[in-house]
Amino acid sequence: MSQSNKVRTAVVGLNMGLQHAYAYAKSERADLRWVVDLDAEKAAKVAEELGCSWTTDWTTIIDDIDAVSLCTPHHLHAPQSLQAIAAGKHVLLEKPLANTEEDCLKTIEAAKEKGVTFMMAYIVRFLPAIIKLKEILDSGQYGKPFSVNLWIQAYLQPMPNTWFSRKAQLGGGVMFSHGCHYVDLLLWLFGNTKAITSLGTRVGTEWMEGEGTSHGLMQFENGVVAHLETSWGMKFKSMPSFLQIHTTEGLIVLEAGMNKIEVINAEGRQTIFGPVPALTKEEGTNAFYECEHFLECIQNGITPETDGVEAMRSLRAIWAMYEAAENGGVPVSTTGV
Ligand SMILES: NC(=O)c1ccc[n+]([C@@H]2O[C@H](COP(=O)([O-])OP(=O)(O)OC[C@H]3O[C@@H](n4cnc5c(N)ncnc54)[C@H](O)[C@@H]3O)[C@@H](O)[C@H]2O)c1
Incomplete structure (x- = not known):
């Protein structure tokens, strides 16, 4: 060029x-x-x-x-x-x-x-394994998804009195700041939601005004229910994987590095994509x-x-999670939102 x-x-x-x-x-x-x-x-x-x-x-x-x-x-x-x-x-x-x-x-x-x-x-949306995952799900070749778990376990060194610690500057807690990637991903993979809830805690991340650990639940119009755990307070990680999608035919697993996809079904366990190494500097x-x-x-x-319009979907979902959390976890209806 x-x-x-x-x-x-x-x-x-x-x-x-x-x-x-x-x-x-x-x-x-x-x-x-x-x-x-x-x-x-x-x-x-x-x-x-x-x-x-x-x-x-x-x-x-x-x-x-x-x-x-x-x-x-x-x-x-x-x-x-x-x-x-x-x-x-x-x-x-x-x-x-x-x-x-x-x-x-x-x-x-x-x-x-x-x-x-x-x-x-x-950034997550454009990774090769994520694009492949969307293709696999849309094709239906490994069954119809219904139960999803996504784990984001992380530890941030406490940063009191910074923009990270102030709710008004960060915009919320860990779900808003880091979880937005994964709420965006779930919405992209599974479509519109019917209901959303979450509960969070500041234990282990007291330096933050917002929640440092959050568990979100999303019910999708296509019947999928998804659980998203995200935290900045976990000193030791043990994630079963990054993302697990149970389908009517088996289990699709995105490994923790977000670069390899495996399928476990009646034919056994097989790697169907990757690993694709992360790009160097x-x-x-x-x-x-x-x-x-x-x-x-x-x-x-x-x-x-x-x-921007697409990005608003994930933020609206997170604001619904926060509304539910303030109300003791009572789910918020998101039909038509
Ligand atoms: N996609 C990801 O995986 C990912 C990971 C980390 C952060 N982020 C996002 O990146 C953004 C920044 O986060 P961070 O962790 O790098 O924050 P940070 O506070 O660690 O770094 C921000 C940098 O911006 C500089 N800065 C602040 N105001 C400035 C200004 N007006 N002009 C020029 N420089 C300025 C600061 O000096 C600092 O070096 C946030 O939106 C965050 O959510 C994304």
Whole structure:
């Protein structure tokens, strides 16, 4: 691809954003021009490694780019996206979209009006094993799913008095911040829900104002019931796998690395996909898949698979979980939502 056809990109926020920067540096579709962080030393180091420019104030370089990855704390997502969109820039925004429904809708509307590409960085959706899993489920070749378990056991070093600890800045607890990937995944795989509930706890994660452990339950219109456990307080992990889907014919298992699929049925246990190794830093990291989709959408005028409207579905499901949790776990009807 000639230099002039490449999408001129910048990445703002260089923790998770580092992965976006590696992906753009690797991509034939992108010209990574800027990396940005409030921490000048960090930005300068990444810029040197990737051969681009750096700054601490992304608003000063906006005329030099076509698209920006915003990988910043959640309470900044809406204001930064709105600013980039107003300047006519395409935006790849780290999840979750925004902390309130009002801000989500405002951002979606602004992108629509400006005609720019607005995509949520739901990285899991673009992994090869996840795409294969969706294909297998849609084909029905291993039966009809009815019971699903998904385990996200993690430990975060306590970060009191940071945006991670403050509910207003994080937008909730672990289900909102980390669980949104997996609620999004379940909705993508199984469709609309009829009812949703959850219960959470702060035990083990008292440094957070929101829940640090949450168990969500989702009942889908197609008859599937799904359980999602997500935590930032588990010092030791022992996950049976990442995702198990019981079907009328057997059991489909996505291994903990999210890169291998097995099926257990009357024919025995067999690996039907993978393992696909995670992409290295030099290969662009696993963010490469989502960044390529973003760039392709910009270049070809396609609507991203994880656009704002799609991202709202997972957030609405989580807000329903929180409503249920506040009410002692009484399920919230989501039919028609
Ligand atoms: N997809 C995933 O698997 C995944 C994993 C981790 C985090 N995330 C998401 O990435 C985003 C950032 O999370 P994190 O863990 O990297 O946060 P973090 O707080 O560890 O890092 C944020 C970085 O952004 C910088 N920053 C903050 N405000 C800035 C500004 N106005 N301009 C420039 N730089 C700024 C900070 O200096 C810091 O280096 C969040 O939306 C989070 O949910 C996604």
